[in-house]
Amino acid sequence: xxxxxxxxIQEGAALTDRALESLIPSATTVPVSIHSAMRHSVFxxxxxxxxxxxxxxxxxxxxARPKGIERLGAALEMLHTYSLIHDDLPALDNDDLRRGKPxxxxxxxxxxxxxxxxxLQTRAFEVLAGLDCPPAATVQIIGLxxxxxxxxxxxxxGQVLDIESEHLKPTPELVDSIHRAKTxxxxxxxxxxxxxxxxxxxxxxxxxxxxxxKAGLAFQIADxxxxxxxxxxxxxxxxxxxQATEKATWPAVYGIEQSLRDAARLIDEAFAxxxxxxxxxxxxxxxAQYLVERKN
Amino acid sequence: xxxxxxxxIQEGAALTDRALESLIPSATTVPVSIHSAMRHSVFxxxxxxxxxxxxxxxxxxxxARPKGIERLGAALEMLHTYSLIHDDLPALDNDDLRRGKPxxxxxxxxxxxxxxxxxLQTRAFEVLAGLDCPPAATVQIIGLxxxxxxxxxxxxxGQVLDIESEHLKPTPELVDSIHRAKTxxxxxxxxxxxxxxxxxxxxxxxxxxxxxxKAGLAFQIADxxxxxxxxxxxxxxxxxxxQATEKATWPAVYGIEQSLRDAARLIDEAFAxxxxxxxxxxxxxxxAQYLVERKN
Numbered sequence: 001x002x003x004x005x006x007x008x009i010q011e012g013a014a015l016t017d018r019a020l021e022s023l024i025p026s027a028t029t030v031p032v033s034i035h036s037a038m039r040h041s042v043f044x045x046x047x048x049x050x051x052x053x054x055x056x057x058x059x060x061x062x063x064a065r066p067k068g069i070e071r072l073g074a075a076l077e078m079l080h081t082y083s084l085i086h087d088d089l090p091a092l093d094n095d096d097l098r099r100g101k102p103x104x105x106x107x108x109x110x111x112x113x114x115x116x117x118x119x120l121q122t123r124a125f126e127v128l129a130g131l132d133c134p135p136a137a138t139v140q141i142i143g144l145x146x147x148x149x150x151x152x153x154x155x156x157x158g159q160v161l162d163i164e165s166e167h168l169k170p171t172p173e174l175v176d177s178i179h180r181a182k183t184x185x186x187x188x189x190x191x192x193x194x195x196x197x198x199x200x201x202x203x204x205x206x207x208x209x210x211x212x213x214k215a216g217l218a219f220q221i222a223d224x225x226x227x228x229x230x231x232x233x234x235x236x237x238x239x240x241x242x243q244a245t246e247k248a249t250w251p252a253v254y255g256i257e258q259s260l261r262d263a264a265r266l267i268d269e270a271f272a273x274x275x276x277x278x279x280x281x282x283x284x285x286x287x288a289q290y291l292v293e294r295k296n
Numbered sequence: 297x298x299x300x301x302x303x304x305i306q307e308g309a310a311l312t313d314r315a316l317e318s319l320i321p322s323a324t325t326v327p328v329s330i331h332s333a334m335r336h337s338v339f340x341x342x343x344x345x346x347x348x349x350x351x352x353x354x355x356x357x358x359x360a361r362p363k364g365i366e367r368l369g370a371a372l373e374m375l376h377t378y379s380l381i382h383d384d385l386p387a388l389d390n391d392d393l394r395r396g397k398p399x400x401x402x403x404x405x406x407x408x409x410x411x412x413x414x415x416l417q418t419r420a421f422e423v424l425a426g427l428d429c430p431p432a433a434t435v436q437i438i439g440l441x442x443x444x445x446x447x448x449x450x451x452x453x454g455q456v457l458d459i460e461s462e463h464l465k466p467t468p469e470l471v472d473s474i475h476r477a478k479t480x481x482x483x484x485x486x487x488x489x490x491x492x493x494x495x496x497x498x499x500x501x502x503x504x505x506x507x508x509x510k511a512g513l514a515f516q517i518a519d520x521x522x523x524x525x526x527x528x529x530x531x532x533x534x535x536x537x538x539q540a541t542e543k544a545t546w547p548a549v550y551g552i553e554q555s556l557r558d559a560a561r562l563i564d565e566a567f568a569x570x571x572x573x574x575x576x577x578x579x580x581x582x583x584a585q586y587l588v589e590r591k592n
Contacts, residue, residue, distance in 0.1 A: 025448055031456040034447050086414060091406035110387035111459055114410065118382060119447045121414065125421045126442030135431035142438060146422030151330050151415045152321055160327040163407055 005286040012052035012073070017043070019074035023127055037108040037116035038123075042081050045099045049291060050076045050190040053215075056284035057194030057208055060277050066198045068132040072141070075127040076190050079149055082120035083186075085113055087159065121149075133197050141193045148189035158182025162247065170248035178248055179220040180213075187216030191284075207273045214270035215288040218263040222292040224249040225259050263292045301582040308348035308369070313339070315370035319423055333404040333412035334419075338377050341395045345587060346372045346486040349511075352580035353490030353504055356573050362494045364428040368437070371423040372486050375445055378416035379482075381409055383455065417445075429493050437489045444485035454478025458543065466544035474544055475516040476509075483512030487580075503569045510566035511584040514559040518588040520545040521555050559588045 020042055027036045051073025058069045088095040088103040089110065096106050105113035128142050151157040158181030165174055191212035195204055228251050250259045270288060274281035316338055323332045347369025354362045384391040384399040385406065392402050401409035424438050447453040454477030461470055487508035491500055524547050546555045566584060570577035 029448065031447070031453055031460060033460065034452065034456045038447075082414075086410055089410065091410060112456070114382055114385065114387060115452050115456060118378075118414070118417065119452045121417055122442050122446045122450075122452065126439060126446060129435050129439035129442060135435045138435050139425050139431045143422060143425035146418050146425060150418045150422060151327070151334075152325065154418075156330065156411050156415045156418065157327055160330045160408070160411060164327060164329065 005290050008056070008283055008286060009047070009049075009052050009290065012055050013048035015055070015070040016048040016051040016073045016077060019070040020077060023071065023074050024078075024123065033108060033112050034116055034119055037104055037112045038120055040101075040107055041085050041098075041104045041116065042078065042120070044101050046077065046081065048073070048077055049287070050080055050187065052287050053187065053190045053212075053284070054194035054197075056287050057191045057212075058198040060208070060274065060281045060284050061195045061198035061200045061204055063280055069194060069197050071127055072131055072193060072197050073190075075124040076145070076186065076193070078120045078124040078127070079145070079155075080186060082117040082124070083149070083155055083159070085117035085120070089113060092159075092163065131197065137196050137199075141196050144189050144196075145193060148185040153181055154185045155182060158185070165248045168248070170252045172253050175248045175250055175253050176217075179217055179250070183220045183223070184213065184216035187219055188212035191215070207276065210273040211270045211284070211288075214266045214273070215291065218266035218270065218288075219291045221250040221259050221263040221266070222294070224251050225256060225263070226294075228256060267292055301586050304352070304579055304582060305343070305345075305348050305586065308351045309344035311351070311366040312344040312347040312369045312373060315366040316373060319367065319370050320374075320419065329404060329408050330412055330415055333400055333408045334416055336397075336403055337381050337394075337400045337412065338374065338416070340397050342373065342377065344369070344373055345583070346376055346483065348583050349483065349486045349508075349580070350490035350493075352583050353487045353508075354494040356504070356570065356577045356580050357491045357494035357496045357500055359576055365490060365493050367423055368427055368489060368493050369486075371420040372441070372482065372489070374416040374420040374423070375441070375451075376482060378413040378420070379445070379451055379455070381413040381416070385409060388455075388459070427493065433492050433495075437492055440485050440492075441489060444481040449477055450481045451478060454481070461544045464544070466548045468549050471544045471546055471549050472513075475513055475546070479516045479519070480509065480512035483515055484508035487511070503572065506569040507566045507580070507584075510562045510569070511587065514562035514566065514584070515587045517546045517555050517559040517562070518590070520547050521552055521559070522590075524552060563588055 024038055024042060025035045027039055029035050051070065054073040054076060055065055055069055058066045084098060085104045087093050088098055089105055095103050097103065104116055108116065125142065128145060129138065131138050131141065147154055149155040151160070158178050161174070161178045162182055165178065168174070188209060189212070192205060192208050195208040200208065227249070250262070254262065267288060271285055274285060320334055320338060321331045323335055325331050347366065350369040350372060351361055351365055354365045380394060381400045383389050384394055385401055391399050393399065400412055404412065421438065424441060425434065427434050427437065443450055445451040447456070454474050457470070457474045458478055461474065484505060485508070488501055488504045491504040496504065523545070546558070550558065563584060567581050570581060
């Protein structure tokens with residue numbers, strides 16, 4: 001990636017990390033086990049891509065990074081981390097490693113890992129309720145975020161479809177609905193919420209939503225391709241796991257080449273939604289481009 | 297209990313059930329397993345005591361039941377149910393029965409039970425974001441509710457303390473902090489949030505908070521006593537479980553007689569906080585009285 005986008009992502013990640021550091025109780029706060037477990041997973045080397053998208057969506061609308069938007073990004077990262085902790089549990093994906101480190105239940109036991117995931121979801125909504133923006137915008141953000149992590153078109157729904165579709169023949173419709181829900185919805189709301197925090201009007205929200213929907217799907221396709229093509233060391237998690245468990249993925253339906261073309265086309269369509277913002281959207285575009293071209 | 301309080305609770309429970317029915321996706325909504333699991337546990341015969349407290353707190357402030365308050369009660373009931381589902385999991389309390397029916401993981405498997413708990417928490421916050429009250433009140437309610445189910449002084453913190461204290465000698469301080477957090481905080485916020493929804497001013501909130509804190513602790517003491525004195529059939533769950541697992545309970549520290557006296561004293565203190573409201577608080581008092589005198 002170019003030096004510019006690298007600096008952009010590193011700066012956004014550093015801001016997010018500082019916010020997370022201040023927003024999650026310290027590892028010496030009673031009960032210490034739960035706070036240690038929350039911190040173990042939140043500070044396990046995540047790239048903070050959702051918060052970076054949130055910040056750049058804010059820049060796209062406001063022209064500069066809105067004050068306090070890193071707390072919104074931190075809340076979204078907490079939700080992402082909670083989903084990873086629960087996804088890794090023995091009853092779900094049964095993963096021992098995440099980003100090259102022991103998963104939460106491996107380090108703290110299943111009971112604390114379940115509760116640490118629960119607590120990160122709770123704390124995320126508490127942080128959202130404390131955002132420094134007009135109450136009506138806060139309420140709108142909370143409603144959209146909850147919908148994006150929910151069962152009908154959101155993250156949990158996608159996880160359930162994913163579990164239920166193992167060993168089924170993957171159809172285009174199934175893969176599309178899993179992707180839109182499981183990871184797409186949270187990416188999409190990361191963009192939209194950043195815009196609302198920055199004062200987006202209804203037409204801005206519609207454009208950011210279109211951008212987030214296309215970019216989120218492209219991101220997941222790229223992720224599926226990486227699972228097939230990268231090795232475990234580069235990836236920091238067990239590679240080839242989707243194939244081994246016969247998960248419904250984009251490459252399983254369309255093959256690698258078509259998947260890469262689809263991801264590139266979706267990014268082009270996503271960019272088109274941002275035309276009205278000119279150069280103010282450059283950061284958001286650069287981060288999205290990085291998402292689909294990354295190697296781990 | 298008197299015919300009055302019985303009718304009050306039944307009416308509140310029926311309103312809550314109707315709200316829950318409309319707010320949780322139907323069992324035929326895709327993915328069906330998660331919605332079936334959510335409904336299994338939400339409609340397993342809960343008495344809806346938290347929503348009833350919420351409604352009566354609303355009546356105490358507004359003089360009549362505020363329109364739409366049953367959605368607030370339903371959200372609090374979803375949070376209570378989510379905590380029961382996760383508490384029952386094999387990695388936590390490992391319970392097969394809850395209210396005389398199979399626990400969620402017994403009926404749907406562990407993966408779906410974990411996700412159904414997660415989803416009930418999410419849906420609760422989504423419902424709160426959609427409450428029909430001024431945005432500033434909604435934001436205040438969401439912040440307080442999230443705090444009450446969180447790790448520092450809330451429900452999850454209490455669950456962790458409870459797990460960690462098994463097989464430790466129960467001290468008065470430990471039992472007090474577990475009770476305040478594990479069940480007390482959600483009871484307390486059920487009362488306070490009902491008041492805020494009804495337009496409570498700051499001094500009303502302080503009074504309701506005092507009432508909720510005292511009544512919540514009395515309720516948990518009564519629950520601990522029931523676990524020792526009732527049989528499993530009356531209780532609808534495995535009785536004597538606290539003793540068997542050496543949990544830190546009020547009777548374990550103070551004995552049955554002193555526990556009953558403490559509960560009665562706390563209820564008197566709770567009632568005193570409601571003196572300024574005269575007969576408008578009669579419903580709230582009657583429900584609280586019922587909570588400590590119930591036999592199951």
